[in-house]
Amino acid sequence: MQPSGIITLTTDFGQTDSYVGIMKGVILGVYRAACVVDITHAVMAQNTHQAAYMVQTFHRFFPSGTVHVVVVDPDVGSKRRAIVLQTPEATFVAPDNGVLTYVWRDALQRWGAAQLAAHELTERRFWLPEVSSTFHGRDIFSPVAAHLAAGTPITALGPPIVAPVEAALEQPTIGWRGALVGRIIHVDHFGNCITNVLPEHLEQSRMGERFTVEILEERLTHLSRTYADGEVGALIALFGSSGRLELAVRNGSAARMLGVGVGDTMRVWRV
Amino acid sequence: MQPSGIITLTTDFGQTDSYVGIMKGVILGVYRAACVVDITHAVMAQNTHQAAYMVQTFHRFFPSGTVHVVVVDPDVGSKRRAIVLQTPEATFVAPDNGVLTYVWRDALQRWGAAQLAAHELTERRFWLPEVSSTFHGRDIFSPVAAHLAAGTPITALGPPIVAPVEAALEQPTIGWRGALVGRIIHVDHFGNCITNVLPEHLEQSRMGERFTVEILEERLTHLSRTYADGEVGALIALFGSSGRLELAVRNGSAARMLGVGVGDTMRVWRV
Amino acid sequence: MQPSGIITLTTDFGQTDSYVGIMKGVILGVYRAACVVDITHAVMAQNTHQAAYMVQTFHRFFPSGTVHVVVVDPDVGSKRRAIVLQTPEATFVAPDNGVLTYVWRDALQRWGAAQLAAHELTERRFWLPEVSSTFHGRDIFSPVAAHLAAGTPITALGPPIVAPVEAALEQPTIGWRGALVGRIIHVDHFGNCITNVLPEHLEQSRMGERFTVEILEERLTHLSRTYADGEVGALIALFGSSGRLELAVRNGSAARMLGVGVGDTMRVWRV
Numbered sequence: 134m135q136p137s138g139i140i141t142l143t144t145d146f147g148q149t150d151s152y153v154g155i156m157k158g159v160i161l162g163v164y165r166a167a168c169v170v171d172i173t174h175a176v177m178a179q180n181t182h183q184a185a186y187m188v189q190t191f192h193r194f195f196p197s198g199t200v201h202v203v204v205v206d207p208d209v210g211s212k213r214r215a216i217v218l219q220t221p222e223a224t225f226v227a228p229d230n231g232v233l234t235y236v237w238r239d240a241l242q243r244w245g246a247a248q249l250a251a252h253e254l255t256e257r258r259f260w261l262p263e264v265s266s267t268f269h270g271r272d273i274f275s276p277v278a279a280h281l282a283a284g285t286p287i288t289a290l291g292p293p294i295v296a297p298v299e300a301a302l303e304q305p306t307i308g309w310r311g312a313l314v315g316r317i318i319h320v321d322h323f324g325n326c327i328t329n330v331l332p333e334h335l336e337q338s339r340m341g342e343r344f345t346v347e348i349l350e351e352r353l354t355h356l357s358r359t360y361a362d363g364e365v366g367a368l369i370a371l372f373g374s375s376g377r378l379e380l381a382v383r384n385g386s387a388a389r390m391l392g393v394g395v396g397d398t399m400r401v402w403r404v
Numbered sequence: 405m406q407p408s409g410i411i412t413l414t415t416d417f418g419q420t421d422s423y424v425g426i427m428k429g430v431i432l433g434v435y436r437a438a439c440v441v442d443i444t445h446a447v448m449a450q451n452t453h454q455a456a457y458m459v460q461t462f463h464r465f466f467p468s469g470t471v472h473v474v475v476v477d478p479d480v481g482s483k484r485r486a487i488v489l490q491t492p493e494a495t496f497v498a499p500d501n502g503v504l505t506y507v508w509r510d511a512l513q514r515w516g517a518a519q520l521a522a523h524e525l526t527e528r529r530f531w532l533p534e535v536s537s538t539f540h541g542r543d544i545f546s547p548v549a550a551h552l553a554a555g556t557p558i559t560a561l562g563p564p565i566v567a568p569v570e571a572a573l574e575q576p577t578i579g580w581r582g583a584l585v586g587r588i589i590h591v592d593h594f595g596n597c598i599t600n601v602l603p604e605h606l607e608q609s610r611m612g613e614r615f616t617v618e619i620l621e622e623r624l625t626h627l628s629r630t631y632a633d634g635e636v637g638a639l640i641a642l643f644g645s646s647g648r649l650e651l652a653v654r655n656g657s658a659a660r661m662l663g664v665g666v667g668d669t670m671r672v673w674r675v
Numbered sequence: 676m677q678p679s680g681i682i683t684l685t686t687d688f689g690q691t692d693s694y695v696g697i698m699k700g701v702i703l704g705v706y707r708a709a710c711v712v713d714i715t716h717a718v719m720a721q722n723t724h725q726a727a728y729m730v731q732t733f734h735r736f737f738p739s740g741t742v743h744v745v746v747v748d749p750d751v752g753s754k755r756r757a758i759v760l761q762t763p764e765a766t767f768v769a770p771d772n773g774v775l776t777y778v779w780r781d782a783l784q785r786w787g788a789a790q791l792a793a794h795e796l797t798e799r800r801f802w803l804p805e806v807s808s809t810f811h812g813r814d815i816f817s818p819v820a821a822h823l824a825a826g827t828p829i830t831a832l833g834p835p836i837v838a839p840v841e842a843a844l845e846q847p848t849i850g851w852r853g854a855l856v857g858r859i860i861h862v863d864h865f866g867n868c869i870t871n872v873l874p875e876h877l878e879q880s881r882m883g884e885r886f887t888v889e890i891l892e893e894r895l896t897h898l899s900r901t902y903a904d905g906e907v908g909a910l911i912a913l914f915g916s917s918g919r920l921e922l923a924v925r926n927g928s929a930a931r932m933l934g935v936g937v938g939d940t941m942r943v944w945r946v
Contacts, residue, residue: 139432141425147864148419148690151733154683154714158737161681161710165738168432169712170440172425178865179926191422194542195429196436207926210901266901268916271736322418323449359481359537374539384450384478410703412696419690439703441711443696462693465813466700467707593689594720630752630808645810655721655749 134221137198139168140278143187144204144270145176152268156202156275159261163279170195179207181231181300183395186318186327189235190375192223202270202278203227210266215254215273216297217287220244224287226278228269229253231300238299255291305334312347313338313401315378320394324386328399330378340403346370348380348399349391357381405492408469410439411549414458415475415541416447423539427473427546430532434550441466450478452502452571454666457589457598460506461646463494473541473549474498481537486525486544487568488558491515495558497549499540500524502571509570526562576605583618584609584672586649591665595657599670601649611674617641619651619670620662628652676763679740681710682820685729686746686812687718694810698744698817701803705821712737721749723773723842725937728860728869731777732917734765744812744820745769752808757796757815758839759829762786766829768820770811771795773842780841797833847876854889855880855943857920862936866928870941872920882945888912890922890941891933899923 140160146152153174160167172191176184184205192201206213206228214229220240225233240249254273257264259280264272277290308314315330335344346353353370363369363383368390373379380387380399388394411431417423424445431438443462447455455476463472477484477499485500491511496504511520525544528535530551535543548561576599579585586601606615617624624641634640634654639661644650651658651670659665682702688694695716702709714733718726726747734743748755748770756771762782767775782791796815799806801822806814819832850856857872877886888895895912905911905925910932915921922929922941930936 137432137436141429143422145864148713148715149717150861150863151685151714151729152864154712155733155736157712158683158733158741161679161712162736162738165679170425170428170432171419172422173419175420187422191426191429194426194433196433199429208903211903265916267913271916319421321421322416322423361479361482371538374536374542408703408707412700414693441696441699441703442690443693444690446691458693462697462700465697465704467704470700590692592692593687593694632750632753642809645807645813 134198136200136282136284137196138166138282139170139195139199140282141170141172141191141195141199141201142174142204143172143176143184143202144174145178145180145184146174146204146270148174152270155271159271159275160279163276164283167279167282176205177395179205181205181207183319184232185234185236185300188225188232189239192236195223197222200224200226200278200281202274203232204270204274205232206230206269209269214294215269216294217252217254217277217281217290218297219250219287221248224281226254226274226281229298231298233297234300237297250287251294251297252287253291253294256289259285259290305330307338308400311338311403313340315399315401317393317395317397317399320388324382324388324390325373326380326387326391326393327373327375328378328380330401331376332372335401338401338403340401343404345402345404346378346380346399347402348393348397351391354404405469407471407553407555408467409437409553410441410466410470411553412441412443412462412466412470412472413445413475414443414447414455414473415445416449416451416455417445417475417541419445423541426542430542430546431550434547435554438550438553447476448666450476452476452478454590455503456505456507456571459496459503460510463496463507466494468493471495471497471549471552473545474503475541475545476503477501477540480540485565486540487565488523488525488548488552488561489568490521490558492519495552497525497545497552500569502569504568505571508568521558522565522568523558524562524565527560530556530561576601578609579671582609582674584611586670586672588664588666588668588670591659595653595659595661596644597651597658597662597664598644598646599649599651601672602647603643606672609672609674611672614675616673616675617649617651617670618673619664619668622662625675676740678742678824678826679738680708680824681712681737681741682824683712683714683733683737683741683743684716684746685714685718685726685744686716687720687722687726688716688746688812690716694812697813701813701817702821705818706825709821709824718747719937721747723747723749725861726774727776727778727842730767730774731781734767734778737765739764742766742768742820742823744816745774746812746816747774748772748811751811756836757811758836759794759796759819759823759832760839761792761829763790766823768796768816768823771840773840775839776842779839792829793836793839794829795833795836798831801827801832847872849880850942853880853945855882857941857943859935859937859939859941862930866924866930866932867915868922868929868933868935869915869917870920870922872943873918874914877943880943880945882943885946887944887946888920888922888941889944890935890939893933896946
């Protein structure tokens with residue numbers, strides 16, 4: 134895999150400080166030709182679960198050989214490892230705290246362990262000379278990402294590890310009377326509520342074509358195909374661009390209409 | 405017109421999701437040398453009118469041959485067309501729902517219809533292989549913009565159309581006792597209230613140099629030249645960098661002081 | 676010093692308007708190869724003090740020869756000067772209203788006046804042809820920055836000046852019973868409260884290793900080394916990545932827990 138020279142950034146740093154700008158300065162200092170792309174800096178502070186979901190959504194749309202940096206790092210300065218994970222298509226640099234859980238599982242399923250490589254970041258010559266105990270995004274992850282984008286092989290960065298830490302990210306479960314019980318894992322800018330229910334969960338539960346989606350007092354008896362399917366103001370359920378079951382309101386916010394957020398449950402019943 | 409290789413993005417996607425990052429990944433996948441510039445992703449959700457104003461404000465400051473992508477698209481997945489509009493200076497890619505209204509009218513006035521070209525996007529080989537019904541920003545507009553920036557002629561993208569849809573964007577009217585009745589069409593980050601009143605509206609109404617600007621109980625008897633003209637805390641009216649009549653408060657927010665927002669009316673009286 | 680071709684932007688323009696996008700269009704029109712990096716556009720409106728702090732935090736992480744543009748400009752259109760400041764490492768373009776105060780003082784201390792150069796921007800051929808009285812970020816600072824990034828020497832831009840305006844940025848003082856009295860100058864995205872107390876202030880006050888940090892009713896008897904040092908929910912004090920004394924709460928917001936913000940005072944007592 135040739136490096137594409139592209140580096141993406143996903144953090145919980147917000148945009149009111151100079152933290153993100155500093156990371157870009159460090160990257161350009163190591164590799165002036167890098168093309169840095171912001172994904173989002175609005176992950177909920179220190180929410181590694183939401184970060185794990187976010188990373189899964191975008192990486193496959195980038196050219197092969199892109200380096201994805203994820204810095205949601207509540208335990209910075211403690212003994213948690215810093216790692217790099219490489220698939221045949223992309224490279225991920227992150228603290229080893231679960232933010233790569235979905236990406237790792239997808240990669241195992243798609244390519245198998247033999248085609249993946251994960252290393253701990255220990256070689257200090259690829260870091261800033263001075264390493265703080267509070268900002269590894271600047272001191273470790275940014276310079277390492279820049280070296281990777283410039284062609285440094287991941288084997289140079291530190292010893293191999295068996296696997297990244299997998300966070301306990303919740304799967305839908307089977308509840309009372311065989312209902313599939315899912316959970317909202319992200320609320321997007323439009324108020325669409327994205328759940329952890331995938332099409333295969335419905336297949337495995339043998340829901341077929343006929344089922345009811347239920348949240349609070351609302352019951353939806355069919356899936357919509359587009360956001361424009363519903364009447365303005367009406368709640369709909371669909372498999373959106375996330376590939377996950379979403380609750381949405383045409384020209385409105387499902388999260389606000391229902392008063393729900395990340396962590397709330399919903400159910401799917403066979404009819 | 406040579407392409408500049410620059411692509412701008414104006415959307416209502418916000419910055420809390422990976423939607424904008426995904427569009428950039430798709431663009432760089434098609435045309436690695438593209439230079440992508442964010443204009444704003446904070447257009448009010450599905451507000452095509454505000455988007456139409458926004459696009460008018462910035463395109464002329466970009467190098468000739470820039471591709472401007474506008475994705476405010478409440479009817480994505482329905483039968484609304486996707487289009488490209490080309491003037492002798494710039495190319496615009498957008499859903500055909502009125503977001504190019506001001507740009508189109510300005511271009512007609514400046515160059516005449518013979519020098520403009522508009523095409524429907526129908527040629528799927530310039531799109532992502534798989535097209536969702538919810539995210540044409542990713543599947544159609546981004547790859548098409550990248551192909552345009554790389555030199556694809558707009559004639560290759562689909563059949564010509566006569567004109568883009570023009571939204572019913574409100575012009576100032578003449579009201580009671582000959583007052584010019586305008587409306588706030590945008591409130592900027594500083595709370596400056598930008599109206600749909602242009603200098604030519606005052607000329608056409610023969611306001612001359614002497615007139616009163618009125619909003620709610622406030623009356624302003626002269627135009628200021630700069631934001632620093634007024635006393636701190638006092639309301640002023642001026643033709644700002646938008647080229648439109650604005651209401652402003654020095655070191656403060658006119659929108660908050662007056663309690664007004666997009667859609668509220670103001671009047672100009674001859675003295 | 677060779678130009679790096681990189682230009683950073685720090686403004687109070689927010690991201691809901693096209694102002695920042697317009698600046699980038701102007702820059703790319705002058706120098707197509709420029710690499711433009713956003714630092715933040717969320718400086719509090721017209722808060723030149725916060726801008727001065729912000730600029731100090733990031734510039735040293737950028738490659739030598741980078742041009743830093745700061746547009747927090749409450750007096751745009753009045754007689755305040757527009758200036759450029761050059762150190763052996765970087766170039767700063769800004770209104771002459773104090774936003775370069777910290778950078779100027781640091782540079783004087785590090786290199787001495789003989790190695791610094793400051794000029795007023797007066798040569799209109801490096802500006803946009805038409806200069807508004809409301810948006811010098813677009814009309815003057817952006818094109819000048821682009822010319823600098825492309826190699827124009829600062830001597831071409833206007834006559835030398837003796838020094839930039841220094842704002843009255845508050846230093847810690849010695850208060851009742853010898854306490855060092857500091858002030859919060861920035862609250863970051865995580866609610867960490869950054870003060871104007873530097874390590875040398877503690878040395879000069881001969882605090883040694885034993886002192887108490889006090890804010891409101893809270894007393895902290897030792898400095899933490901990392902954000903992860905404290906118990907979840909407990910207030911800690913540390914010298915963070917800003918190099919200044921900060922108040923923080925592990926996995927929480929010190930600003931919200933204490934109900935404090937920019938301008939509030941804290942004390943350091945010798946034990």
